[in-house]
Amino acid sequence: MNQSIHLLIADDHALIREGLRKILSIEPRIHVVGEVADGQQAVEFCTHNVVDIVLMDINMPVMNGIEACRRIKELRPNIVIIALTIHDQDEYLFELIKHGISGYVLKDVDPNQLIQTILGAARGDSFIPPALTARVLAEFSRLTSGDHHDRKHQSLTDREIEVLRQLARGQSNKAIAKILYISEKTVKNHLTNIFNKIGVEDRTQAALYAIREKLVDL
Structure with missing residues (x-):
């Protein structure tokens, strides 16, 4: 993969955005093209700019990450979205999967794992932490037991x-x-x-x- 990945960071905490930018600057294939502080700004940025991947927080003001994910995928279905969150609650994960996310990463993720997740998503891979995968499988098993x-x-x-x-x-x-x-x-x-x-x-x-x-x- 020689092409640069145009990545947008969407998080309402300035310190987290700064930290993410510094982590991602280690990888020359990832180019952070913008930072936004809420879901509405994320939708607008993706509408008017070249974006390959959005690193999306879930709980943000104005518009949360789940709704922003839904709108971005409707407008620009080729944009890859990776949820980055402190939450590991099932309802967030199920909603995001329904709206087409490619990854779900907790904010305590190892920096190298985050970079590898982004590079994998750019290749078409998906990532859900193993502990959460088990919950998803259990829920789908329950829903499809009929x-x-x-x-x-x-x-x-x-x-x-x-x-x-x-x-x-x-x-x-x-x-x-x-x-x-x-x-x-x-x-x-x-x-x-x-x-x-x-x-x-x-x-x-x-x-x-x-x-x-x-x-x-x-």
Whole structure:
């Protein structure tokens, strides 16, 4: 990945924004293009500027991060959003996943882990802390304990199902390519087809779909 990542920091605490900027300045591939103090400013900035990734706090004045995420994804669906928060409460995570976030990182995250999460998100990967992943899986298991199933995946080819299963296990595109003996470009093409067929917009939603439909054993 040689292209610079244009990143926006959205947090209502100036000291946190300054600290994040200093941490991210270590990585030459990440270019902080702006800082905003509330969700409304984040939406406006993304509307008028080139942004690849938003590092988004949840609790902000004027407009919170969840609503800002929803609006940004409606206006600019290609923008990647990573939630950065002190909260590990399930309802925040479920709402953000529903609106298409690519990562959920707690504010006590190791700086290197934060950088790697951003670089991974730029490649199309997603990240949710393992402890929170377990809660998500438990909740989806509870919600899908009945007999209702969405059969969109029946239109997937055998290869697409294999790719989807590997994605749900947390594998990156590079890892999937190695496991299935195909190129990364082929993996990306399969993922595009999978997303279209099952009606999702990103890797996180696709992984949760696979889990909900019991296409993968974790």
